[in-house]
Amino acid sequence: MSGDYESHESNQPKITYTKNFLGIKMSQKVDIEYQDQFGYWKHYQTMHHVASAYRTASNRARVTGKRHRLMSEGNILDLCEP
Numbered sequence: 001m002s003g004d005y006e007s008h009e010s011n012q013p014k015i016t017y018t019k020n021f022l023g024i025k026m027s028q029k030v031d032i033e034y035q036d037q038f039g040y041w042k043h044y045q046t047m048h049h050v051a052s053a054y055r056t057a058s059n060r061a062r063v064t065g066k067r068h069r070l071m072s073e074g075n076i077l078d079l080c081e082p
Contacts, residue, residue, distance in 0.1 A: 031071040032057045034064070041069070054078060 030053040033041045044060070047053040050070070057068040061080040070077040 028072055030077065032060075033069050033071060034060070035067040035069075044068070050077065054080075 028048065028050065030047050030050055032044045032047065032053055034044050036042055045053075045056065047056065050072075053070055057070055057078070058080045060066075061068040061082045065082045067082065068080040070080075
């Protein structure tokens, strides 16, 4: 029965922190991308604070009328609809 605690995984993506050469945790990079009229995702901005990135993406989605998403290390954190 060893390892039972590992089988319970949540649906949330794992947030990993990169470490600098001293082994100290660094902040997470969050990429904001928007979807153009052809359905391609275009990079808009990189931020280091998830809450600020979400606020920026949701406000910009509302203003521009385009879908925005938050990405971190290839994982989708959130999708903002206009």
